[in-house]
């Protein structure tokens with residue numbers, strides 16, 4: 001089953017750490033963009049079966065419920081969208097009210113992913129986020145009142161000036177709201193992020209590496225105790241509430257990306273759309289292809305992808321499935337380089353499976369380099 005990803009590149013303000021494909025909201029550009037997206041959907045749709053739609057951004061909740069509804073309807077016309085499709089909207093707390101959320105729900109959205117990032121106001125201010133902790137709590141209440149029974153909350157750790165105790169406070173606040181799913185990310189500050197200047201001006205620093213490891217491990221321990229199950233490096237869920245859409249990225253699935261900068265992978269071919277919003281709108285309007293960098297993946301690349309993404313999952317890599325699908329014996333190829341990780345106790349090799357321990361997930365990138373040939 002195909003997953004459909006729709007990129008909405010608008011934000012009410014640009015956060016000082018953000019490296020996504022986004023720009024400032026402009027109502028006129030947004031209207032032209034939604035029209036282009038509808039046109040791209042009509043052009044790209046091939047009737048294939050699909051069971052997820054994911055509105056990512058940017059801040060998709062800046063669109064009107066009627067616009068989200070029109071985009072979902074277009075997807076349902078163009079693909080064989082399953083009756084129980086998971087339809088996710090990423091939302092920022094400051095953009096939602098109970099009425100708007102009820103509108104999104106009525107339009108067909110059945111899963112809400114709220115970008116909370118922290119439940120401590122001083123941390124939100126340092127990140128230049130527009131919402132407060134109490135606004136995030138209100139947004140969850142409004143979402144429940146609007147009928148959402150599948151909510152995911154995002155938190156970030158290793159924030160400037162954040163202590164391990166501060167981080168645990170946010171995790172506990174998240175647990176108190178009882179979402180069905182949570183994503184716990186380590187903040188990575190890219191080289192030219194405005195946050196770096198803000199940190200220099202404010203003399204803010206981040207905790208040492210061992211404290212970051214403590215944040216990760218203790219945060220996940222708390223989620224375990226609250227009944228969540230970790231299924232990916234940064235993701236936990238109540239039983240049956242994994243993100244079906246994101247699982248496609250991690251289990252060798254197929255997805256069609258629509259909108260500027262959106263990536264697609266289908267039948268061993270990978271491409272992405274032009275990143276610029278205006279170039280995208282103009283390509284669609286002019287009947288030109290929006291795709292750039294279209295290429296057929298080699299069997300070696302497909303195998304590498306399967307190993308990389310498999311290692312992200314708590315279930316790990318099913319080496320028998322890899323052998324069947326790619327004809328590759330993972331241990332024969334990489335066992336020599338993987339053995340030291342097994343000896344350290346961060347990688348478990350039990351015949352049919354290769355998986356990282358939770359502590360191993362902290363050094364996942366180091367382990368993954370073994371798979372690059």
Ligand code: SF4
Nearest residue numbers: 011014015018057058
């Ligand atoms: S709201 Fe999200 S996408 Fe928009 S600028 Fe902030 S972090 Fe980036």
